[in-house]
Amino acid sequence: xxKNIELKLIFWAIVALFxxxxxxxxxxxxxxxxWDGGLTTEFYTSVVVKKGFLPALGNSFAVASAAAVIAxxxxxxxxYAVHYTALPLWAKRLISAIATLPMFLPTITYGFAIIYSFxxxxxxxxxxxxxxxxIYGFWGLLVGYVIYTVPTAxxxxxxxxxxxxxxxxxxxxxxxxxxxxxFWIAVVRPLLGTLAGAFIQxxxxxxxxxxxxxxxxxxxxxxxTLLYNQMLGGIPDFNRGAVVAVIMLIPSVGSICLLxxxxxxNIRYNRISPAELRRNPxxxxxxxxxxxxxxxxxxxxFAVIFVVPMVEDWPYKTGFSLEHVQTVFADSxxxxxxxxxxxMALATALLGTVVAYGAALIxxxxxxxxxxxxxxxxxxxxxxxIPGMVLGVAYLFLFSGTELQNTLLLMILCNVxxxxxxxxxxxxxxxxxMNAGWETTAMLMGDSWIKTILRVVTPNALSSLIEVFxxxxxxxxxxxxxxxxxxxxxxxxxxxxxxxxxxxxxxxEVFVLSLLILATNLVAKAAFSCLANHKKKKPIQQTQx
Amino acid sequence: xxxxxxxxxxxxxTPVLHDISLRVEDxxxxxxxxxSGCGKTTLLNLILGLTDADSGEIRYNGEDLTRTPMEKRGxxxxxxxxxxxxxxxxYKNITYGLKNxxxxxxxxxxxxxxxxxxxxDHLSKRVDQLSGGQKQRVALARTMVMKPRILLLDEPLxxxxxxxxxxxxxxxxxxxxxxxxxTIIVTHDPEEALTLSDRVLIIDKGTISQxxxxxxxxxxxxxxxVRKFILNQLEIKRDNIxxxxxxxxxxxxx
Numbered sequence: 001x002x003k004n005i006e007l008k009l010i011f012w013a014i015v016a017l018f019x020x021x022x023x024x025x026x027x028x029x030x031x032x033x034x035w036d037g038g039l040t041t042e043f044y045t046s047v048v049v050k051k052g053f054l055p056a057l058g059n060s061f062a063v064a065s066a067a068a069v070i071a072x073x074x075x076x077x078x079x080y081a082v083h084y085t086a087l088p089l090w091a092k093r094l095i096s097a098i099a100t101l102p103m104f105l106p107t108i109t110y111g112f113a114i115i116y117s118f119x120x121x122x123x124x125x126x127x128x129x130x131x132x133x134x135i136y137g138f139w140g141l142l143v144g145y146v147i148y149t150v151p152t153a154x155x156x157x158x159x160x161x162x163x164x165x166x167x168x169x170x171x172x173x174x175x176x177x178x179x180x181x182x183f184w185i186a187v188v189r190p191l192l193g194t195l196a197g198a199f200i201q202x203x204x205x206x207x208x209x210x211x212x213x214x215x216x217x218x219x220x221x222x223x224x225t226l227l228y229n230q231m232l233g234g235i236p237d238f239n240r241g242a243v244v245a246v247i248m249l250i251p252s253v254g255s256i257c258l259l260x261x262x263x264x265x266n267i268r269y270n271r272i273s274p275a276e277l278r279r280n281p282x283x284x285x286x287x288x289x290x291x292x293x294x295x296x297x298x299x300x301x302f303a304v305i306f307v308v309p310m311v312e313d314w315p316y317k318t319g320f321s322l323e324h325v326q327t328v329f330a331d332s333x334x335x336x337x338x339x340x341x342x343x344m345a346l347a348t349a350l351l352g353t354v355v356a357y358g359a360a361l362i363x364x365x366x367x368x369x370x371x372x373x374x375x376x377x378x379x380x381x382x383x384x385x386i387p388g389m390v391l392g393v394a395y396l397f398l399f400s401g402t403e404l405q406n407t408l409l410l411m412i413l414c415n416v417x418x419x420x421x422x423x424x425x426x427x428x429x430x431x432x433x434m435n436a437g438w439e440t441t442a443m444l445m446g447d448s449w450i451k452t453i454l455r456v457v458t459p460n461a462l463s464s465l466i467e468v469f470x471x472x473x474x475x476x477x478x479x480x481x482x483x484x485x486x487x488x489x490x491x492x493x494x495x496x497x498x499x500x501x502x503x504x505x506x507x508x509e510v511f512v513l514s515l516l517i518l519a520t521n522l523v524a525k526a527a528f529s530c531l532a533n534h535k536k537k538k539p540i541q542q543t544q545x
Numbered sequence: 546x547x548x549x550x551x552x553x554x555x556x557x558x559t560p561v562l563h564d565i566s567l568r569v570e571d572x573x574x575x576x577x578x579x580x581s582g583c584g585k586t587t588l589l590n591l592i593l594g595l596t597d598a599d600s601g602e603i604r605y606n607g608e609d610l611t612r613t614p615m616e617k618r619g620x621x622x623x624x625x626x627x628x629x630x631x632x633x634x635x636y637k638n639i640t641y642g643l644k645n646x647x648x649x650x651x652x653x654x655x656x657x658x659x660x661x662x663x664x665x666d667h668l669s670k671r672v673d674q675l676s677g678g679q680k681q682r683v684a685l686a687r688t689m690v691m692k693p694r695i696l697l698l699d700e701p702l703x704x705x706x707x708x709x710x711x712x713x714x715x716x717x718x719x720x721x722x723x724x725x726x727x728t729i730i731v732t733h734d735p736e737e738a739l740t741l742s743d744r745v746l747i748i749d750k751g752t753i754s755q756x757x758x759x760x761x762x763x764x765x766x767x768x769x770x771v772r773k774f775i776l777n778q779l780e781i782k783r784d785n786i787x788x789x790x791x792x793x794x795x796x797x798x799x
Contacts, residue, residue, distance in 0.1 A: 437628030440595060443616050445691060446645030455644075459632035 006449050007366045010358040011376070017355065018379050021417050025394035026386070032242035032397055047243040056221040057247070060207055063138055063222065067145030068153075068202035072195060074146065074294060075099065075153035081287040083161040084187065086277055091288065098295045099154040101302070102147050104521035106478040106495045109305065109514040110144045111215020112507060116304040118143070121315040123304045136218025144212035147301065149202035156201065160194040166275035193265040200262070204255040208248060208387030210481040214499060223248050224481075227389055231396065231485065238397065245390045256385035305518070309511040324508040328516075334497070334509070338516060341493040344408055345476035348415040352423060352472040353465055355416055360427035365439065365457065376424075384421035388481030391418050396485045406488025414486060415476045423468040430464035431457070463532040470528035474521050546570055547592070547695060547727060552601035554587055561587050562751045565601070569695075569744075572725040574718070576738035579748035580774065586699065588748070589731045593697055594618045605694065621693035625700040627684040629672045636668040639686045650690045661723070662686050662716060678709035682716065689720065696721075698730045702737055714741050735775045736782065739763070747771055 033043055047053055078099045082092045102110065117124045118135045125131045133139040168186040177185065188195075206212075210224045217225050227248060230241040308314045312321040328334050359380070363373045395414055404410040434457070442452040458465070480495035487496040494513050501510050547569040554562040561584045569575050577585045590596045592603065594615030602611045610618050629638050640655060659665055662682040667675065675683065681701060688696065701717065702710045718741065721728045732738050738745045739759040747754040747762070747770070755767040763779075766772045 435624075435626060435628045437624035437626065438630065440615070440622070441624065441628045441687075442630075442641070444621050445642035445687075446616070451645075456630050456632065460630070 004366060004368055004449075007362055007368055008372075011362055011368070011372050014355060014359055014362075014379070015375065017413075018383075018417065021395075021413050022379070022383065022386070022391075025391070025398040028397045029242050029245055029390070029394040032239055033246045036239065043239045043243045047240050047247070052221060053226065056226050057223055059138075059220060060222040060224070061251075063141045064145065064203050064206035067142050067149060067206045068199045070142070071146045071149040071153045071202045072157075072198050075150050075157050075198060076191075076195065078150075078154055078291055078294060079157040079161050080187070081291045082158060083164075084166075084277065085284050085287045086279065087284055087288055087291075091291075095291050095295065096154075096158070098298055099158075100151045101298070103151045104474065104478070104518050104525070105302075105305075105514060106480050106498065106517060107144065107148050107209050107211030108215055108480055108495060108498050108502075109211075109510070109517075110147050110301070111140070111212045112502075112510055112514075113301050113304050114140050114143055114216050116308055116314070116507070116511075117301050123307060124300060126315070135216055137216075137220035140216030140218070141212055141220065141222065143301075144216055145202075145206035145209065147298065148209060148212060149205050150298070152205060153198040153202050156194055156198045157191065160191055164190045166277070169277075170275065193262050196265075197259055197262050200255045200258055204252055204387075207251055207255075208389060208481065210389050210484065211495075215502065224389060227393065228484070231393055241393060242397070245393045248387060249385075249390050252387050252390075253385045256381065260381070305511050305514055309508050309515065314508075325512055328509055328512040334513070337492045337494055337497045337513075340408065340491060341477060341495075341517070342520065344411055344415070344493055345473045347408075347412045348419075348476040349469045349472040351412060352416040352419065353469045356420065356423035356427045356468050357461070357465060359420075359424050360431050361453070361457075364428045364431035365434075380421045380424045383417055383419075386418070388418050388479060388483075389485075392482030392485035395482070399486070406486065406491055408491050410486055411483055411491065411493070412476075414482050415472070415479060418479070418482055419472060419475050423471055426468055426471070427461070427464060430461055434460060466528050466532040470525060470532075473524055473528075477517050477521055477524075546606060547729075548602075548604040549592070550602045550604070552588075552591060552603070553599045554584075554591065554596070555599060560751060562591075562598075565751075565753060567746060567753065567756055569727055569729065571727055572721065573744060574721050574728045574730065574742040575744050575746060576730045576732055576742040577746045577748060578732055578735060578738040578775070579754075581733060583748045584751040585731050585733075585748050589622075589697055589699060589729065592695070592729065593620055593622050619694040620697060621688045621691050621695075622697040622699060623681070623684045623688050623701060625703060627680045629680055629684060629687075631672045633672070634668070635664065635670050635672065635675070635683050638672065638683055639664070639668075639690060641687055642691045646691075649692060655690060658686050658689050661719065676709075677705050678713060681705065681713055685716070685720070689724070693726070695727045695729060698728065700731055700733070702732070703734070710737075717741065735778050739779070747775060749774075 034040060036042065078095050081087060082095055087095075114135055116122050118132055118140070119125060120131060122131075122135075135143075164187070166186075168190075169182060172182040172186045208224065210228065213222050213225045214228070223244065227241060227244045230237055230244050309324045310320060310322065311318045312323065359376045362368055363376050366372075391414060395410065399405050399410055438456050439449070439452050442456055443449075447455065478495065480499065483493060483496055484499060487493060492500070494517050498510050498513055501507075501513070549565055549567050552562055552565040553560070565588065577588055579585045587596065591598050594610070594613065598611065602609060604610060605618075630641065633641065639659070643649065643655075659668070662685060664679070664682055664686060667679060667683075672680065672683070681704075698717070702713060705713060714737070717728065717730075720726060730738070730742065739762065742759065744756065744758055745762055746756045749770045754770050755762060757765075757767075762771060763776065766776055
């Protein structure tokens with residue numbers, strides 16, 4: 001029988017990695033929240049009774065749920081236009097591109113984009129002649145969270161819609177259903193699980209985000225601002241910080257548990273044959289208009305990111321000028337920061353891809369006992385439920401005073417752990433779809449396990465590996481929540497630098513750096529998709545003997 | 546000669562095979578026939594070495610292979626879904642094993658196999674450009690290059706339709722005859738089993754129901770299972786065909 005020595009080595013390497021950089025820091029975090037020379041609940045009681053804590057928690061719940069509802073509705077409308085109308089292909093591509101655009105920017109940038117759009121001197125305020133709402137507080141956060149979570153909600157709904165059998169539309173029609181009944185039975189009902197899932201994901205992301213409250217929170221405290229102030233504010237208090245982190249963790253864990261339960265309610269269709277939609281110009285025109293309005297709204301917010309750094313002195317002198325861009329590129333310190341970001345993202349992507357691939361090989365393509373596989377699955381589940389801020393705080397506790405403190409290596413490991421769940425699931429999904437007989441066949445042809453992996457499995461998994469690499473890269477470029485606690489003065493990356501520039505009101509630089517992140521991500525994304533498609537379609541060279 | 550003596554196998558306490566003993570002569574084609582869940586795939590995997598028996602022994606030409614790992618037994622298999630490697634073209638799939646054992650099969654032998662299986666025109670094609678029958682032949686060639694001592698085929702015809710089925714049947718027979726190769730085939734289709742093999746092993750609920758030549762099974766079914774589930778199906782098919790063409794005697798008289 002096969003002994004799976006290589007796979008067991010991979011397994012233990014993964015367990016060691018996550019024990020050191022996930023379990024240990026989190027345990028220490030729990031410890032800090034209940035330990036003061038002995039077990040105590042003092043920190044919890046003092047945090048909870050402190051004036052302002054419960055309102056902040058309430059604010060977090062209120063604004064995150066409101067944002068999640070709106071994001072899901074917008075995402076649904078956009079995805080519906082892509083799947084259920086006969087809009088031209090370029091329009092559908094454009095809708096998808098705009099819906100996912102916010103993923104390429106750090107959330108802290110949206111905050112500033114909102115200030116510069118809807119603020120007193122904002123671009124949209126000036127165009128419209130009046131300020132639409134007070135940006136500092138509930139409304140600013142709401143707009144920011146919606147933009148931040150639309151891409152995630154859109155991708156989830158878009159994906160499921162692709163698997164919903166469009167022929168049920170025809171069946172419902174020929175059975176004599178009215179329009180609304182058809183819409184319910186053939187569109188909404190099959191999506192219910194995903195819609196609920198998208199809501200929970202959007203809620204989770206908003207609840208735990210740091211970038212948006214950091215920029216537009218104002219006096220409207222949410223739990224993320226409390227955590228930041230408790231840890232890095234005027235009077236840092238680590239024990240009470242740990243308590244806030246643990247409290248932030250509770251709804252996060254709850255969300256992920258709910259998602260697991262919802263998973264069972266998803267309707268699965270085995271084989272989807274393409275179905276033709278009925279011709280209906282009125283429908284197409286209507287959806288075209290709806291999506292055009294939504295797209296313009298989303299894009300208008302981003303316009304300022306391009307406009308502000310390209311004029312002389314917003315909002316006073318609005319002539320075109322490249323001065324700010326040139327200043328940034330002339331600043332060697334900022335360039336170093338950019339190099340850090342790029343290096344961190346590439347290293348994270350490389351290491352992360354290797355870890356996700358190894359883990360997925362264990363669960364999708366091995367005969368290891370269930371215990372091994374369940375361990376890997378639970379690691380993925382846990383990483384999915386841990387907010388970046390909580391992880392960052394936990395790292396701050398565990399690694400302060402060690403060699404690893406403030407190093408890029410620690411930041412890389414933090415990203416690998418923080419974002420592990422999605423790449424792992426992508427990889428597992430792709431590997432489990434491959435023919436189950438490959439390893440046996442290759443072994444009968446004289447291959448060792450390693451040889452099979454190199455000659456057969458990896459070449460066929462290449463496009464998924466590239467996708468995973470790209471996912472890690474882009475997320476590392478935009479993440480701030482964990483890094484804000486562990487980046488040091490000499491290991492600044494773009495997002496943490498933006499936070500720092502905010503203190504000194506250098507918003508032109510903020511936007512130039514944001515553009516730099518956007519540009520880098522777009523180039524990377526284009527390069528990776530090109531590579532992945534190339535690998536998928538690559539014709540095999542003719543090598544006949 | 547392949548010998549199985551008193552093989553038993555259970556999964557999680559549920560017995561799948563009870564006390565299986567049988568012999569397969571050299572160069573013989575044997576089909577393992579039975580309904581799904583009867584244990585026939587388990588039996589194939591046991592012979593291949595993919596799973597271990599709980600008790601009993603497997604011998605080949607007198608040599609005890611019961612504890613020999615799969616890759617050292619020298620048997621080989623073609624899976625139902627072929628397990629071709631899509632990153633390699635047809636030729637590279639066929640010669641995959643020669644990267645590991647370069648001198649196992651000479652270039653001339655490879656060329657002969659390619660011609661025998663009619664793959665000459667497809668060598669530089671991608672796997673996804675092939676039809677089901679072509680894929681089956683590539684998988685067969687890839688396995689034959691390894692010069693297996695026994696060839697195992699898992700449902701080789703179930704994914705193929707009509708005429709292709711008959712032509713693959715012929716290829717399998719040709720290969721077994723040309724290379725004097727012991728061939729063991731798993732199938733759930735009585736027609737396939739009885740028209741393709743020298744002997745048929747009928748399995749029901751983990752035990753051997755009958756192991757005999759096709760004529761013997763048709764004319765002297767050993768028990769009710771063989772009569773009801775194996776022969777009955779064939780008789781329905783036969784009657785349907787007769788209804789279409791007329792009975793041979795009637796047709797001859799017209």
